[in-house]
Amino acid sequence: MREKEQQKKSGNRVWNGIERFGNSLPHPVYIFMILTVVVIIVSALCSSIEFPHPNTGEVQHITNLLSKDGLIWLLNSMVENFVTFSPLGVTLVSMLGIGIAEETGLVRTVIQSSIAGAPRALVTGIVLLVGIMGSLAGSATFVIIPPLGAMIFKGMGRHPIAGLATGFAGVAAGLSANLMITQTDILVSGITESAAQIFDPNYTVNPTVNWYFMAASTVVLTIVGTFVVDKIIEPRLGVYTGNVDETEEETITAVTEQEKAGMRWALFAVLGFLVLVALTIIPKNGLLRGENGEIINSPFMSAMVPILTLFFLVAGLGYGIRTKKIRKSADIIQMWTKSMSGLTGFVVLCFFAGQFVKAFSQSNLGLYLSVQGSEFLSKSKLTGAPLIICFIGITMLINFVIGSASAKWALMAPIFVPMFMKLNFSPAFTQAAFRIADSVTNAISPLEPFMPFIIMTALKYDKKSGLGTIIATMLPLVISFAVAWVLLLLVWFGFNLPLGPGSTIFM
Template structure:
């Protein structure tokens, strides 16, 4: 078993800086308490800024967006009646619990354990970090399932080979969230952003089309870049700083699969293949039962719309098939107990989700994020950087990365920023596809260092399983090197891409034809 690397000497200024970040961050209260305090702070700020008359003009609609005061009777009534809807409607909550209930069957029957051992046995240890980062990049093709499924798997893989599990968690988190706009497979977010970009582009050129593959070449190159940079950060900065793992969590013993486990895996593969074939039949054939008649495409299918159910169903079917083949399921009680055990471990996350859901709802109601984004974008526009388009592009990246700390949704931010930046750059001769690509760089890099990421409480919960004293400061210090490295490397790649004149996607060049 390969031991974890020895800790880096404390004389490194960057390591000392990360230590300060960790200590300061860990002085913050419990995450649940922090979100409660943030919610109260938003209410107070809404009163202050509304009294000051702060507002902004929404670039897409032209309407005035004022800061809404919640510190009044009307605001109190709204908060009182929305506690439960805020909690129940918290986007990650249903996704996490529904996925885990299905995956719990796979865990209970031993499928996850056997699959993990098979992956580790087949993977050269020197490539493990690269595989985890790249796997994280690929995983977000399925919406947000990478957060729920792949990040804990990354931790388990590292732990299984004697490396620090938090290093594996960090590498997976970096790939899933920090590499959100790096992929070799197109997803629903590509179509969503392209639609917003197209709407903004028609202001300058009516009838202009922007297709979902607008940034595909750029994203493929970025996936390679993020994998390389993420691997380097994991092995040269994060893992040495963590040192050897000294926690109590038991690692999965890496031993060859026995006959029953092999038979169980075979059954699971066959069952998974059968489900996949049915889904393909329902989505790729004319009139398929999973197609939406109004939008008969794969991205518009009910498979994509109901992806959470299919993740649950895949876990259930594969787990049952493995259990039957390996003989680890005796009756339905074994299956239900597995589901019960999985949900019971999510208690702390559910508590955090309750307070986080209230904070995010208040923040959205007050329009604080919208006003901040529009004001900041206007400031960049007023800096008169038209004579230096590359500098203006870098400014867009940095500004997006900053706004991303307070507005997590990629589509919500782009809805605000596209009507400002797309026409601006088009008037300078640049294509809307390039502007969208620059936006996506900034939109990805800071996902992993903001506690306002709606999945941050979940990732913190995964980390606490291995190191119970893990706090927000620990997570920030662990993920900050990835964020800085991704931002620098990706921005340099964007500058080089522009200098070389490479197309960012099929039929999507850099410069508008005159």
Template sequence: MSASPAPEERPNLAVRTLEKIARVGNRLPDPLTLFVIMAGLVVVLSALLAGASAEVRQTSGELKLMEVQSLLSWEGIRWMFLSAIDNFMGFAPLGPVLTVMLGIGIAERTGFITMGLRVLVASVPKSMITATLVFACVMSSMVADAGYVVLTPLGALLFAGLGRHPIAGLAAAYAGVSGGFSANLLITGLDPMLARLTGQAAETLDPGYAVNATANYYFLVVSTILVTVVCTWVTTKIVEPMLGKWDPSQASDEYGGKDAPEEPGAEERRAFFIALAVGGVVAAGIAFLGIWSGSPLRDVVEPGEPAVSALHSYFEAVEVLIALLFVFPGIVYGVVMKSIKSDKDVAKMASDTMGTMGAYVVLAFIAGQFVAYFNWTNLGAITAVRGAQGLEAVGLTGMPLLLAFLGVSALMNLFVGSASAKWAFMAPIFVPMMMMMGFSPEVVQAAYRVGDSITNIITPLMPYLPIIIVFAQRYVRDIKMGTILTTMLPYSVALGIAWTVLLIVWLQLGLPLGPGVSATYVLPGG
């Protein structure tokens, strides 16, 4: 008779609960089928709710009356057929994912990435590996969505190489990138965009009020530490125990059998550092394209606009730039190590990489239809506005009102993915209302960003969810949506609790959210 496990080996209550949720969730259909079902539900709901309307604030500031459009109407049916290819090609992550994966695939097949991870493992204490990964993912919001397609697969590859469960590495990276959109040590492109919308909303009550891009800077810096610590803790204490030991035989042939990385040999180190030097030259060239005044990817900034606006075009091209940053050093490493002997080897590596992306392309076609259906019917925008109006009518005041607003922001993020589009119609409702209650516009914006971030991790409308599924299936062929979403749920809950507590403590202590920014607001003459 086998001995019962020691008490410290038994899963804790949280892990056992998540395992049960995962078992239930895994009874869901294949992710492809699930997106088909969700698209079908949007079609049915659009017909049932056709004609429901609400005034929605656009990013331009203009009010527009929107109605739910039925996909089962003559016009809706015609649109579904005529737009199907455009919906697929217009699926936001499709082009960026394939572009970046082309560069990563070549670098991975030459051994450059694996070698880089081995150097990282040899250089960073094992106890700090998870935190280092999460921190890098949080900081990736500097380059918009690129973290999803660059760091999530590297997180899985890193954990697999360490003999840890690769899905835990993928989950930690995904949570870090998602939470990182409202946490960074630097000002990113999202900050001036949200500040502009917040300022416009504040001006309806106080015409002289100005909100700048650094409105939440101090709070974002501390949030960077918070997200890193929380996601590291959830990964090691909840997610890895829940997933258990990884069986490499469950992976595809290319990604199975990952052994713990050995100490790199002299020839490998030489090849790696030559490739790294080439990567440094490429990085310098990439930086030149956007950093110096007059460079090709630097925009002209109008007086009064934040300096970060000059990098808009640079960030627009970031996926291509990242692909190049992987391709050149990857090829150099392959040439030195003789895994590349001719241009035909590079071509084969590129085509093999795209071959592994077939499942993603199929999933992207269906996911593209689902997202497009949701947007065309106006269901998301109208649901969000109605929810905001309902909260306004409840009559809460003070901290309960701010926390209720944070909750609504988190809930609305399940229906409207874009942070700026959602804030465009929520800010005009909530910013003036909460200014009347004594909250500064900057506090309202901070609460919105917290709510928006914590459910990024679990929303089915996140455009990058399909690629996360495909990455996961490289290491566990039969992994289902239930396991993936259940794996991400602890991050969402833990960040929701910790971040909300941080916001409450911050306000109770009266700390400034940014340079010269007060948490309170007093009406002129009040």
């Protein structure tokens, strides 16, 4: 018993050290400021370097951004670098729809009705699945699913910490997986496209490039996570004896008749919208079909962002009007304003990330590094599956010091996407590997923004809980998710399966 306590204290010291180290790093905004300055200085020092373009073979050189022409470019392009940074526009537009669905309460009602009343034998899998699917609602699910999971488990006589871990695993470790296209798909595809255009200026990446793989991932993670929770985590926690005062007892609020009616209106609104969309793509001469009736390379695919925005918008409006959350037109404006206000930090980040990405591209350092890196990897014989596994491992480590997925991918994509393109891997495949690594370690990272909330929730049920408790509880789920997800990617790689509509593993 004493040895177990010592191991627990030792584990806490390790993770507290990681937390202190992570907190000592500058804010991502300052990181991008520093990196932009570094790019400018390095471009001046390396301006004499010449190298062949990986596609055309034409001689390229490092552009000196400290020269007169370079400084003029930096000043003249500053605004354009910001407004053309892909994640900015697609995220803001998407929130016009998702924001209404969140603010009216539709998202919470759908999630709650999906979990409440679930059969006991299926409850673990349902909590996991709803948590994974919850990425449709963005960060809202971090404060909805884990506490609901804990309450449901406790109400069924199971250990609430296991329910909390189940919900947290879904929303955090399974963040990138989903059966549908989410805001994550939109966000990372924009960064991937910008990075791919370093190698090929005409290359495009749409939000559906990982759809098939992420849908399969949802099923695999749900099955694996259910087994780990039921057979490893809950037995380890033991029988729950209770640690909550009687006055603090929580119950799951049932979905009201008005909320049920609101969901029906939302369903009817969505069905009507989908019928209209279907009429533009099902007929061979549909308005949103491409040349020769193509669907993959068509306006429908390129317009996925506004289509998804309208999908959530009509659902949220239907629900809000029926539940009287929307009584007048001004209510919609207030909801938009509130949902957008939560993105102010992201907008600031985008400004400085945009400067770095564009400066890195303009300097040709990214292209040069991709050429040198691919040549090094080719000479080292590290290709195929070992290369992808190493990339995933590196990304997992970076996730402990840079929490933001967009910030991390904006840093890594300009180097790794062109490099892997040179090695014949498509940007979609590189993006899929990144998303695995970015997701699985969220649930054990002290830098996860919602970690304090999870710890506070755990304290309601076990007053001795802390970061070490969460880490120790989540670790089996994180390890199993990582192994299962990487194996699934290797299966996809081995059979050369399509990652999404028209999206292949190789160039």
